[in-house]
Amino acid sequence: MPGPLTQLKVLDFSTLLPGPYATMLLADMGADVLRVEAPGRLDLTRVMPPLEDGVSTAHTFLNRGKRSLGLDLKKEGSADVIKRLVKDYDVVIEQFRPGVMDRLGIGYDTLKAINPNLIYCAITGYGQTGPYKDRAGHDINYLSLAGVSSHCGRKETGPPPLGIQVADVAGGSHHAVMGILAAVIHRQQTGEGQYIDISMTDAAFALNAMAGAACLAGGQEQKPESSLLNGGAFYDYYRTSDGRWLSVGSLEPQFSSRLCEALGLTELKSLAVSQNPDQQKTLKAALSERIAEESLSHWQAVFANADACVEPVLTISEAAEHPQLQARNMVVGVDRGDGTLQKQIGFPIKFEKTKPEAGWIGKKLGADNDDYL
Incomplete structure (x- = not known):
């Protein structure tokens, strides 16, 4: 059987890691994802080493299973293309700073007027409100402001620069997918679309979980190597x-x-x-x-x-x-478009009936322009 989201159409304006990772998960589950990318505004994941056949492995992974529309949103007529497309889409996901989509003429209110059932998800570092809403940041900054870094690492050396992007992926990507799917269920029940505001800092703060509960309700601030689970014991x-x-x-x-x-x-x-x-x-x-x-x-x-x-x-x-990850099909071969396969990380959720598929590796920018323009 096809993936569980085969009826969902997603218009993706995101770049770098958080949004693309989220829409990759949706695509793996069967959603039809069209990524809109400006030809003159380079997404760094396209050129980030290592490269395979001149293409970044980060790009081919993060954008697998998606179609690509090369479109300069600042050029006259581009907004009209999006307004035409959005009539047939369920979800818009974007990762610009607050207000950018409005200035481009394709903000939530404009698109909602065209498609009242639209689910619109905006991922930012600090959210759409608050004094930091327009401030630049990266994963390490969000983890720091959210208090996560303060109780990680060692007393002598301080917080470690992690090898994975926790705020970006566990914060931005996963919470975006969770919010979108919850909004889809809400729309099925009420017919209403809605706006979703994802802050990677908010999500990172929520990841404090037990340490956060101990601090806020118990008045106990967790320090590095001070608790059972962060180096304060033999664990x-x-x-x-x-x-x-x-x-x-x-x-x-x-x-x-x-x-x-x-x-x-x-x-x-x-x-x-x-x-x-x-x-x-x-x-x-x-x-x-x-x-x-x-x-x-x-x-x-x-x-x-x-x-x-x-x-x-x-x-x-x-x-x-490892035999465990092999048995769980966590390494898969993804079509390069020429019949050969590229090894990639597999989809981590196992459905009994609707098996997710990785589709194809991330495409060249604008590879599907003829189909949409």
Whole structure:
């Protein structure tokens, strides 16, 4: 059966990561996504290395399954093209600063007058309201203002620059998809479209979850290496003799008991369940010393059949080859357009009946102009 969103048509004005990732997820689920991109305004993900056959792998991934319309929205007549197209679309998603779409003559009020059932989603760094609404920012800034960075990392070295864009993807992309699909359900029930305002800072602030609850309701501000889950206890990463890392998440007594037994540290079982910070430091020091004596492959063998919540820190290429991710089809081949396939990350949600498909890799800018102009 086709994907669950095959009846949904999306007009995508977004660039870089948050919006394109969101519309990629929608396209994977079957939505018909038309990406509108200005020929003279380069999207950096098109040229971001590494390149394959002269095309960025970031672009071919983020824009898979979408069609491409090259259109300079500042030129006379471009707004008329969008007004004609929007009659047949369910969703508009854009990522400009507040007011830009209005100045281009295709803001929400204008498009809603043409298509009253339209769902319009705007993704910005700080939202459509508030003193920061027009301020520039990136993922690291949103995480900082949202309080997330303040309790991550180490006391001595401070917050880490993360290898993934949490505010962009977990914040902007995922919350945008959630909001759009909720609005689709609302429209099915009432016939009404609506405007969705996604702030990546808002979403990042919401990701504080347990630490946020402890602070706002409990008056306890979480600092780096101060809690059970952020390095304040033995739940942590440990370096092996060959410079690799082992993750230890053996929080519950049954798991910590198996951890100590596997490491030959049975005398330290009582420390694992202790709330005493000094005892936790003693346990962490013992774990660090013991794990540093052997290689990562050694510990992988030791914990292969031990149900102790201990796993190796894998590289992306190693993760892609892991039997679990292979079994879950998390690496897929996506059509390059010439019958050959490019390896890409697969769709993470498994539907029983409506199987998502990756479609094709991101197209050249304006590849579908003849169909729409």
